[in-house]
Amino acid sequence: MVTIAAAVDNAAWNELVVGNMRDRMGDAIGYFYVKCVDLVLNTIRARKPGEKVMIAFDEGTKRHLENWSLFYRLQPSKYPEVATIFFAPVNKVVALQGADVIATETFYYAQRWLKDGANAKPNPHFAEFMRRELSAGLVLDRAAIADLVEIIRHAEVPA
Secondary structure: OOEEEEEEOHHHHHHHOOOHHHHHHOOHHHHHHHHHHHHHHHHHHHHOOOOOEEEEEEHHHHHHHHHHHHHHHOOOOOOOOEEEEEEEOHHHOHHHHHHHHHHHHHHHHHHHHHHHHHHOOOOHHHHHHHOOOOEEEEEEOHHHHHHHHHHHHHHOOOO
16 A cells, blocks of 8 residues: 655745745645645556556545646547546445545644644554555655745746
8 A cells, every 4th residue: 555645834825825826836735635646646657657556535525626637638649557537435435545644643733743743643554554665755844845936936937
């Protein structure tokens, strides 16, 4: 099992990613959706080339993420690993129930990270999970978001 989780300081994102940056980067949920799907695809390409996957998301995120799902589904030559991306009720898809546990623990850990930085401690049962080879996580705090905005700003082509 491969797990990928991301958390962001939403208040900082909404303060720092504005104007032209918001047009380029979008909202945090869309940005991290793309990051997570790309990490899944890169993992497949490195560990199981040619493997097809079905990627499921909580149906509660559909209105925010459906267009991003189409981005992957409508480019089968670029993303041949994607058999489908779909949205379903968590209570009906066991894999989503497991993902919900990871999301919840990531949320708790991210709250601690935003407060304590590298000294943040995960819940004991999540600590072991975090050490797994195929677990990847990302917490973007205010400083990381500011750095990202600067990188993108400097990458802009002058008009």
